[in-house]
Amino acid sequence: QVQLQESGPGLVKPSQTLSLTCTVSGGSISGGTYYWSWIRQPAGKGLECIGRINASGRTNYNPSLKSRVTISVDTSKNQFSLKLTSVTAADTAVYYCATGEIGGPDDFDIWGQGAKVTVSS
Amino acid sequence: DIQMTQSPSSLSASVGDRVTITCRASQNIRRYLNWFQQKPGKAPNFLIYATSSLQRGVPSRFSGSGSGTEYTLTISSLQPEDFATYYCQQTYSDPPTFGQGTKVEIK
Numbered sequence: 001q002v003q004l005q006e007s008g009p010g011l012v013k014p015s016q017t018l019s020l021t022c023t024v025s026g027g028s029i030s031g032g033t034y035y036w037s038w039i040r041q042p043a044g045k046g047l048e049c050i051g052r053i054n055a056s057g058r059t060n061y062n063p064s065l066k067s068r069v070t071i072s073v074d075t076s077k078n079q080f081s082l083k084l085t086s087v088t089a090a091d092t093a094v095y096y097c098a099t100g101e102i103g104g105p106d107d108f109d110i111w112g113q114g115a116k117v118t119v120s121s
Numbered sequence: 122d123i124q125m126t127q128s129p130s131s132l133s134a135s136v137g138d139r140v141t142i143t144c145r146a147s148q149n150i151r152r153y154l155n156w157f158q159q160k161p162g163k164a165p166n167f168l169i170y171a172t173s174s175l176q177r178g179v180p181s182r183f184s185g186s187g188s189g190t191e192y193t194l195t196i197s198s199l200q201p202e203d204f205a206t207y208y209c210q211q212t213y214s215d216p217p218t219f220g221q222g223t224k225v226e227i228k
Contacts, residue, residue, distance in 0.1 A: 046208065047208060048219070049219075062216040064122075106155075107167070107170050107212065108157075108167060108210075109176060111165060113163075
């Protein structure tokens, strides 16, 4: 059973870059036809898909964040990562990594526990 | 982006009640509709995919239906562990988008 774990700084200063890593265990990030996604949730609010990547490095980004987002994959470490540049307080949220085993790339049946990131000076 | 609108935003119900949550899409999403359950401080839990297919391990009291732009999640007999927030999600077109959530509270 694939498991996901987010890691990274919990506090980022405004205008700087948010960086998070998701470590995949219990399976290979290169296995199957999986896509690996990042999703965020501001406190008390709904869910927003940030983007996804596959093992070959093909990416899709939410147009609302596309100019600031980079998602990359490191198959040797079984990890994928998120970088979000020029952050503001509006980027404060819990960031989840997720994937789908049973269906399409956005059928998120496996989630990490979430990483809380606060943007503040 | 496709806008997903859930109703109601919150509801109060008792154990044993039948509960129905509606999700409306801004355009036809051809049954590419998922449902998630989220409890405080936890990641969402995948309940239903493709409108009506129950994820493995999800109790049969949960069911989904719908087509076109209108979809529903029904809990046939609410249990104490079902008090949570529920989200619909469309996967018909990029980016996938979620509804704003429906909080199911204890009456």
